[in-house]
Amino acid sequence: xxxxxxxxxxxxxxxxxxxxxxxxxxxxxxxxxxxxxxxxxxxxxxxxxxxxxxxxxxxxxxxxxxxxxxxxxxxxxxxxxxxxxxxxxxxxxxxxxxxxxxxxxxxxxxxxxxxxxxxxxxxxxxxxxxxxxxxxxxxxx
Amino acid sequence: xxxxxxxxxxxxxxxxxxxxxxxxxxxxxxxxxxxxxxxxxxxxxxxxxxxxxxxxxxxxxxxxxxxxxxxxxxxxxxx
Numbered sequence: 001x002x003x004x005x006x007x008x009x010x011x012x013x014x015x016x017x018x019x020x021x022x023x024x025x026x027x028x029x030x031x032x033x034x035x036x037x038x039x040x041x042x043x044x045x046x047x048x049x050x051x052x053x054x055x056x057x058x059x060x061x062x063x064x065x066x067x068x069x070x071x072x073x074x075x076x077x078x079x080x081x082x083x084x085x086x087x088x089x090x091x092x093x094x095x096x097x098x099x100x101x102x103x104x105x106x107x108x109x110x111x112x113x114x115x116x117x118x119x120x121x122x123x124x125x126x127x128x129x130x131x132x133x134x135x136x137x138x139x140x141x
Numbered sequence: 142x143x144x145x146x147x148x149x150x151x152x153x154x155x156x157x158x159x160x161x162x163x164x165x166x167x168x169x170x171x172x173x174x175x176x177x178x179x180x181x182x183x184x185x186x187x188x189x190x191x192x193x194x195x196x197x198x199x200x201x202x203x204x205x206x207x208x209x210x211x212x213x214x215x216x217x218x219x220x
């Protein structure tokens with residue numbers, strides 16, 4: 001099996017049906033999707049939108065490294081990680097991860113590993129914009 | 142050295158990219174961080190600050206070359 005990673009920082013809304021269809025294959029019976037959706041509130045404040053910024057070449061490298069690691073560890077057929085950059089509104093997907101393999105074993109673990117690692121090391125930053133101000137989210141480390 | 146700056150660190154420094162002329166004898170990542178924090182004290186208010194050299198996270202001991210592309214990485218918050 002020769003795993004392929006599909007990595008993208010996307011300025012436009014993510015179409016989940018389109019992304020899952022893009023890597024669906026009759027060879028792979030298991031497909032696991034994680035969608036991270038923008039919330040409309042944070043600690044009692046109303047979030048009007050998020051501004052995502054990335055160090056793009058390094059983010060792509062890090063995402064590719066994580067995808068390769070997950071592919072090897074969980075024997076995946078395909079890995080897709082698309083992350084929004086720019087302005088993203090509540091209800092929109094900020095990130096979509098899709099992993100596939102012939103069987104379902106380990107696909108859930110693979111999805112969790114990818115999102116956990118992504119949050120720790122990938123150089124992407126989120127600014128929350130509220131009705132009365134804005135702040136950079138300083139999540140990890 | 143070219144230094145790229147992102148997120149909260151960019152707002153501290155006031156620009157996304159600048160040329161750093163060493164003011165002392167900064168030879169390592171750790172020494173550069175120290176020199177930058179003297180020049181831009183607001184950097185100390187960040188929860189953390191990592192440094193990437195040529196698009197990879199670098200340790201404090203990593204030696205710097207004048208052709209390196211440095212990036213200041215405040216705490217990340219993707220996903």
